[in-house]
Amino acid sequence: MSSTISIGGLLRRPEAGAALGLVAVLIFFAIFGGMTFLKPAGMASWLNVAANLGVIAIPLGLLMISGELDISVGAMVPFGAMTTAVISGHYGMPIWIGVFAALGFGVLVGLINGFLVIRTAVPSLIVTLGSLFAVQGIVLGLTVLITKSTSVALATEGPAKAIFGDFVMGGQLQVMVLWWLGLTALYIFFVHFSPFGNWIFAMGGDKISARNAGIPTERLTMMLFVLSATSAAFVGMCQAILYNSAQVAGGQSFIFNSIIAVVVGGVLLTGGFGSVVGIFFGTITFAVVTQGIYYTDFDRNWSSLIIGVLLLGAVLMNNTFRKMALSYAPKKGGK
Amino acid sequence: MSNPILALRAVNKSFGPIDVLHDITLEVKAGEVLCLLGDNGAGKSTLIKIMSGVHQPSSGVIEIDGVACPLPSPRAASEQGIATVHQFGGTFPLMSIGRSFFVGVEPTKGWGPFKVYDRRRANAIAVKAVQEFGITRIDDGDRLVGGLSGGERQSLAIARAVHFGARVLILDEPTAALGVKQATHVLRIVNEAKRRGLAVVFITHQVMHAMAVGDHFAVLIRGAVAADFKKGEKTREEITDLMAGGASMASLEAEIESQMAQA
Ligand SMILES: Nc1ncnc2c1ncn2[C@@H]1O[C@H](COP(=O)(O)OP(=O)(O)O)[C@@H](O)[C@H]1O
Numbered sequence: 001m002s003s004t005i006s007i008g009g010l011l012r013r014p015e016a017g018a019a020l021g022l023v024a025v026l027i028f029f030a031i032f033g034g035m036t037f038l039k040p041a042g043m044a045s046w047l048n049v050a051a052n053l054g055v056i057a058i059p060l061g062l063l064m065i066s067g068e069l070d071i072s073v074g075a076m077v078p079f080g081a082m083t084t085a086v087i088s089g090h091y092g093m094p095i096w097i098g099v100f101a102a103l104g105f106g107v108l109v110g111l112i113n114g115f116l117v118i119r120t121a122v123p124s125l126i127v128t129l130g131s132l133f134a135v136q137g138i139v140l141g142l143t144v145l146i147t148k149s150t151s152v153a154l155a156t157e158g159p160a161k162a163i164f165g166d167f168v169m170g171g172q173l174q175v176m177v178l179w180w181l182g183l184t185a186l187y188i189f190f191v192h193f194s195p196f197g198n199w200i201f202a203m204g205g206d207k208i209s210a211r212n213a214g215i216p217t218e219r220l221t222m223m224l225f226v227l228s229a230t231s232a233a234f235v236g237m238c239q240a241i242l243y244n245s246a247q248v249a250g251g252q253s254f255i256f257n258s259i260i261a262v263v264v265g266g267v268l269l270t271g272g273f274g275s276v277v278g279i280f281f282g283t284i285t286f287a288v289v290t291q292g293i294y295y296t297d298f299d300r301n302w303s304s305l306i307i308g309v310l311l312l313g314a315v316l317m318n319n320t321f322r323k324m325a326l327s328y329a330p331k332k333g334g335k
Numbered sequence: 336m337s338n339p340i341l342a343l344r345a346v347n348k349s350f351g352p353i354d355v356l357h358d359i360t361l362e363v364k365a366g367e368v369l370c371l372l373g374d375n376g377a378g379k380s381t382l383i384k385i386m387s388g389v390h391q392p393s394s395g396v397i398e399i400d401g402v403a404c405p406l407p408s409p410r411a412a413s414e415q416g417i418a419t420v421h422q423f424g425g426t427f428p429l430m431s432i433g434r435s436f437f438v439g440v441e442p443t444k445g446w447g448p449f450k451v452y453d454r455r456r457a458n459a460i461a462v463k464a465v466q467e468f469g470i471t472r473i474d475d476g477d478r479l480v481g482g483l484s485g486g487e488r489q490s491l492a493i494a495r496a497v498h499f500g501a502r503v504l505i506l507d508e509p510t511a512a513l514g515v516k517q518a519t520h521v522l523r524i525v526n527e528a529k530r531r532g533l534a535v536v537f538i539t540h541q542v543m544h545a546m547a548v549g550d551h552f553a554v555l556i557r558g559a560v561a562a563d564f565k566k567g568e569k570t571r572e573e574i575t576d577l578m579a580g581g582a583s584m585a586s587l588e589a590e591i592e593s594q595m596a597q598a
């Protein structure tokens with residue numbers, strides 16, 4: 001019953017492994033790369049990577065906590081970017097139409113994913129593998145058909161540029177970082193403080209019992225798929241506005257990278273366990289490794305090795321901590 | 336004593352061409368434990384799935400408080416106060432005791448969109464509810480359900496059902512996977528639920544466990560009620576004999592010996 005903070009209590013939290021992993025990675029790069037990557041310019045480089053990844057990783061992580069998976073995010077990023085660029089760049093319509101169309105397609109693909117998952121017995125990995133390829137095909141096919149090109153330029157000015165695709169604080173930090181921090185705070189509230197968060201964990205623990213307990217599991221599943229697809233479209237849309245162009249390719253790296261961030265962040269692959277803070281740490285860890293390597297003497301190709309080792313290490317550590325949490329029983333009279 | 340809370344009248348169930356239940360008529364009364372005995376495959380699980388709204392009877396009637404009342408879904412059954420606790424009790428092993436206790440009906444504090452889950456209150460109520468069932472070792476609502484022993488998990492699930500107003504408690508083989516001490520625990524809690532006036536349907540194939548808590552017994556053989564009797568009307572040997580449906584007495588003796596060694 002006590003709410004005193006103890007080392008044991010911290011280690012039993014889902015984000016324990018991610019926090020330790022992050023500290024280890026920071027120490028590693030501080031030793032081999034000096035402190036440059038912790039100075040403003042260095043920090044901007046990995047914060048930008050973390051922000052774009054994190055906006056997608058958290059809803060993906062929530063889906064994984066609820067027992068599902070969404071790999072179609074890899075196609076939704078270019079889809080969001082290309083929708084914005086074609087509508088507001090190629091056709092020259094107002095940017096807000098492009099913005100809402102991109103988000104609207106995100107909602108639509110999320111609804112389709114969610115509907116297929118709850119109406120068929122097909123696992124969400126397969127459903128979203130299908131929509132990954134389908135959406136990739138649509139993006140490539142339509143873009144070439146409409147623009148006769150695989151890259152579309154887009155010039156944005158005014159508030160839309162400032163809100164979605166600009167640099168802030170002296171010109172190195174993407175505005176996405178602010179979105180990411182704000183969204184993370186919102187997710188933390190909804191998942192860990194509002195009563196609804198409990199439903200996501202219950203679904204991942206046992207979907208049938210959750211439904212029998214009165215949780216609208218199907219509606220919640222749909223919502224989570226909409227959230228992940230729309231978040232990915234949002235990131236793509238923002239990137240198109242930031243870089244003033246969109247490409248049909250790219251985006252696939254988000255699939256593995258966000259799953260890595262989520263798993264390093266302590267989310268159990270089979271669902272029912274994890275935390276937003278953990279995913280947040282996992283995302284930063286991933287970004288620090290991929291960007292920190294530039295500040296060391298190592299060739300950047302080694303960063304994949306580090307990420308691989310990190311992933312395995314984090315999973316093993318998370319398993320250990322989860323076992324500790326499971327077997328934890330307070331001793332009478334102790335602390 | 337009183338009128339039955341839940342009754343099945345001439346219930347049949349078939350899955351396509353397979354007839355699983357034949358003409359089942361059973362009653363459960365408040366403050367009474369009905370033990371459903373039967374070998375593996377006798378149809379016990381199918382029967383309780385009908386009582387809990389998972390399956391619909393192919394024919395026959397379910398009555399609640401003497402009135403015909405179909406149970407089209409598990410939701411409908413739980414709204415009628417029928418709660419099912421499965422073999423492993425806690426279904427959310429990685430959730431805390433407090434959170435799993437209140438899944439779907441989370442207590443909140445604060446107002447409007449800033450309502451937050453009231454962890455302290457949830458934990459306190461959950462812990463109090465299990466402790467009232469005599470499980471005093473559970474005193475921290477932040478512990479994960481998966482860390483509890485099998486008996487404690489069963490107790491938690493039963494306490495939860497009772498807390499949320501269950502009138503009929505269906506326990507599907509609650510003691511099958513438990514050791515002697517844990518099973519005793521669960522049996523004590525079954526007695527406590529009965530003392531509080533719940534109707535309990537207790538499914539088991541361990542005669543010893545049934546005899547420890549049962550007021551009323553029904554033996555199911557190949558989907559039909561082969562015997563229906565009250566406490567004290569039959570000896571353990573007779574019950575075992577019935578369950579085995581005509582196996583030789585010698586092999587029964589051996590079986591009883593081993594069961595007694597287990598229990
Ligand atoms: N959904 C189903 N479809 C077809 N047959 C089933 C189904 N459920 C149960 N049965 C059959 O009904 C019989 C009784 O099963 P069950 O109720 O699980 O028995 P018990 O719980 O007493 O061991 C078994 O022969 C089983 O194969």
Ligand SMILES: [Mg+2]
Pocket residue numbers: 379380
């Ligand atoms: Mg069974």
